[in-house]
Amino acid sequence: MAAMKRRDFVKAAGAAAVLGSLGGVSSLTLAQSKKRVVVVGGGYGGAIAAKYIRMADPTIDVRLIDQNSRFVSCPLSNEVLGGERDIASLTFGYSDLSANHGVRFVNNEILEINPEKNYVLGNGNLKYFYDKLVVSPGISFDFDQVTGYDEAATKVMPHAWKAGPQTLLLRKQLEAMPDGGVFYIVAPPNPFRCPPGPYERAAQVAHYFKNHKPKSKIIILDAKDKFSKQGLFTQGWKMHYGDMIQWVSGAEGGIIDEVDPASMTLIGQVDEFKGDVVNFIPAQKAGKLAHVGGLTDESGWCPVDQKTFESSIHKDIHVIGDASIAGKMPKSGYAANSQGKVCAAAVVAALNGKPAPEPSYVNTCYSIIAPDHGISVAAVYQLKDGTIQGVEGAGGLSPMDASERTRALEVEYALGWFKNIAADMFT
Amino acid sequence: MKKRKTVFPAAVIAGIMLTGLAQAGGVRSPSMLANTCAGCHGTNGASAGDYMPIIGGMEKEYLYTSLSEYKSGERDSTIMGRIAKGYSDQELKAIASYIARQPWVSSPLQADSKLAAMGKAIHEEKCKTCHEEGGRLQEDETPRLAGQWPDYTLVFLEDCRAKGERCEPRKMGKRVMELSDEELKAMAHYYLSEK
Numbered sequence: 001m002a003a004m005k006r007r008d009f010v011k012a013a014g015a016a017a018v019l020g021s022l023g024g025v026s027s028l029t030l031a032q033s034k035k036r037v038v039v040v041g042g043g044y045g046g047a048i049a050a051k052y053i054r055m056a057d058p059t060i061d062v063r064l065i066d067q068n069s070r071f072v073s074c075p076l077s078n079e080v081l082g083g084e085r086d087i088a089s090l091t092f093g094y095s096d097l098s099a100n101h102g103v104r105f106v107n108n109e110i111l112e113i114n115p116e117k118n119y120v121l122g123n124g125n126l127k128y129f130y131d132k133l134v135v136s137p138g139i140s141f142d143f144d145q146v147t148g149y150d151e152a153a154t155k156v157m158p159h160a161w162k163a164g165p166q167t168l169l170l171r172k173q174l175e176a177m178p179d180g181g182v183f184y185i186v187a188p189p190n191p192f193r194c195p196p197g198p199y200e201r202a203a204q205v206a207h208y209f210k211n212h213k214p215k216s217k218i219i220i221l222d223a224k225d226k227f228s229k230q231g232l233f234t235q236g237w238k239m240h241y242g243d244m245i246q247w248v249s250g251a252e253g254g255i256i257d258e259v260d261p262a263s264m265t266l267i268g269q270v271d272e273f274k275g276d277v278v279n280f281i282p283a284q285k286a287g288k289l290a291h292v293g294g295l296t297d298e299s300g301w302c303p304v305d306q307k308t309f310e311s312s313i314h315k316d317i318h319v320i321g322d323a324s325i326a327g328k329m330p331k332s333g334y335a336a337n338s339q340g341k342v343c344a345a346a347v348v349a350a351l352n353g354k355p356a357p358e359p360s361y362v363n364t365c366y367s368i369i370a371p372d373h374g375i376s377v378a379a380v381y382q383l384k385d386g387t388i389q390g391v392e393g394a395g396g397l398s399p400m401d402a403s404e405r406t407r408a409l410e411v412e413y414a415l416g417w418f419k420n421i422a423a424d425m426f427t
Numbered sequence: 428m429k430k431r432k433t434v435f436p437a438a439v440i441a442g443i444m445l446t447g448l449a450q451a452g453g454v455r456s457p458s459m460l461a462n463t464c465a466g467c468h469g470t471n472g473a474s475a476g477d478y479m480p481i482i483g484g485m486e487k488e489y490l491y492t493s494l495s496e497y498k499s500g501e502r503d504s505t506i507m508g509r510i511a512k513g514y515s516d517q518e519l520k521a522i523a524s525y526i527a528r529q530p531w532v533s534s535p536l537q538a539d540s541k542l543a544a545m546g547k548a549i550h551e552e553k554c555k556t557c558h559e560e561g562g563r564l565q566e567d568e569t570p571r572l573a574g575q576w577p578d579y580t581l582v583f584l585e586d587c588r589a590k591g592e593r594c595e596p597r598k599m600g601k602r603v604m605e606l607s608d609e610e611l612k613a614m615a616h617y618y619l620s621e622k
């Protein structure tokens with residue numbers, strides 16, 4: 001491919017420069033002095049960090065470690081719930097990343113981080129040593145906030161907030177639900193992964209109900225009093241699904257304190273709700289590894305230097321993606337992608353004894369309300385006073401009065417976005 | 428395409444120099460700025476499809492003009508206007524030059540041969556004075572069309588047709604105005620076939 005040629009050329013030029021400056025040093029010594037980067041978590045943040053480190057400096061040895069040998073994307077998984085796509089189309093392996101970029105993929109779960117001795121420990125007592133560690137473990141759930149919702153309850157009231165078996169379980173329950181049934185979505189408090197996600201989910205399921213179970217209802221019980229792209233979602237729901245979708249704010253009684261999976265009951269501060277199908281999306285915190293590795297603060301997320309994503313707690317460990325505290329950026333796949341690139345540049349600079357480059361970040365999130373109606377939010381960010389802030393006058397939402405053509409095009413762009421971000425990660 | 432071959436090594440060196448310069452101050456390097464585009468346009472602008480245009484390897488002038496016109500609102504868009512407003516003109520220039528230096532990677536799609544033949548006839552009659560060499564040649568304001576994703580080309584042509592004489596350049600607007608839906612599709616497939 002032509003794309004490889006360019007990289008090979010740069011690679012060769014880089015290698016020649018290194019050889020030139022080191023004179024007669026043997027290739028063996030070179031190999032031993034190779035800098036090692038370990039990336040844990042091969043999702044939206046980690047796969048990108050690994051690839052872009054190799055693209056910028058192919059002399060660095062990069063290992064990408066994930067507990068799963070195949071990655072299932074959350075973005076577009078709401079379409080699986082709506083019956084518009086199957087989960088295979090969201091599933092990716094790591095072989096192209098290895099073949100095209102020399103990223104060494106390791107399928108293992110990391111159990112411990114040792115920041116003093118610079119290694120991470122996996123199953124089988126395997127140790128992976130690093131000069132720089134990048135951690136992108138995503139989220140874990142805070143099961144302490146609601147009585148009765150625990151690991152066992154996820155099998156009855158799935159969260160489907162990590163794509164895979166949970167997505168398929170919820171889809172099966174929706175398929176089995178009789179027409180006229182009530183489907184509850186319990187939406188989590190801030191901050192959480194994918195702020196527009198629960199509301200896009202309501203639309204996708206409504207699309208399915210409209211065609212197959214038109215007498216059914218969808219009720220969102222929200223911990224919050226407002227939500228992402230609220231005006232656009234409310235307009236789109238009404239336009240396509242009449243009053244099939246009802247949203248209950250926290251103040252109106254949407255906050256759920258307790259659940260009883262056995263009777264499919266949600267116990268709120270004001271009322272009790274009994275559903276035919278319940279999608280319970282719990283409150284969230286950084287992925288478990290971030291907690292085990294001592295990378296979190298009292299908020300449950302990971303404080304970092306927002307210029308480099310180096311942990312404020314442990315040196316030479318960088319945290320990106322949902323797990324990190326990243327100023328004004330939302331917890332999204334696009335944000336994780338953008339952070340992965342900023343982090344990669346910082347890691348490469350540090351390993352080459354250079355100062356961290358000035359960062360640039362972007363986020364774009366599409367939501368598909370109906371097959372011909374998409375909406376989006378975008379933002380461009382810069383580092384200001386040490387925190388990531390939106391550039392004023394840029395970004396924002398799709399207009400409320402968008403034309404039919406614009407709405408239809410935004411669906412095509414949502415699908416095109418997914419193709420391209422997946423290719424950016426896995427090829 | 429002929430230009431690219433001679434420009435290539437110098438462009439790489441220029442890239443290295445620019446990156447080095449940027450790291451000295453608070454300036455954001457071209458690669459730092461341009462890598463954020465890949466989330467939608469593919470790594471180094473080599474789009475994986477379908478409605479997202481391939482931008483890697485396009486002429487710098489064309490890219491810069493497009494970004495500036497997105498920023499000012501002169502060029503219609505769903506989202507590019509919102510994004511382009513986040514950068515200074517100098518930064519847009521840096522993004523354009525970085526992306527222009529990447530290799531062009533054509534869409535792997537197979538063109539529909541019947542449509543492509545129909546498109547070729549229209550191209551010969553109306554388009555080839557500016558879009559030379561089957562849309563492969565690019566110069567300043569004339570983008571490469573050959574090998575582009577047909578869904579993107581089609582949307583561009585539909586927008587141009589809807590604007591009619593307000594479509595820039597005007598002589599293109601005038602010609603595109605006269606084409607039917609099928610003919611626009613044929614154009615998109617013809618240029619795809621010329622990769």
Ligand SMILES: Cc1cc2nc3c(=O)[nH]c(=O)nc-3n(C[C@H](O)[C@H](O)[C@H](O)COP(=O)(O)OP(=O)(O)OC[C@H]3O[C@@H](n4cnc5c(N)ncnc54)[C@H](O)[C@@H]3O)c2cc1C
Pocket residue numbers: 040041042043044045046065066067068071073074075076077078108109110111136137138139160161162193194197287288289320321322323331332333334335336364365366367
């Ligand atoms: C329904 C839904 C829809 C969404 N839609 C969008 C969208 O349209 N656009 C968008 O931008 N974002 C969307 N998101 C958000 C997006 O999925 C996340 O923000 C993104 O995945 C975050 O990337 P990450 O790298 O932090 O985590 P992830 O992508 O989740 O990757 C984490 C990886 O780490 C691995 N891992 C964790 N712990 C360990 C360990 N101890 N050892 C080894 N491996 C480990 C996991 O297996 C996983 O592969 C959506 C989310 C949901 C739930």
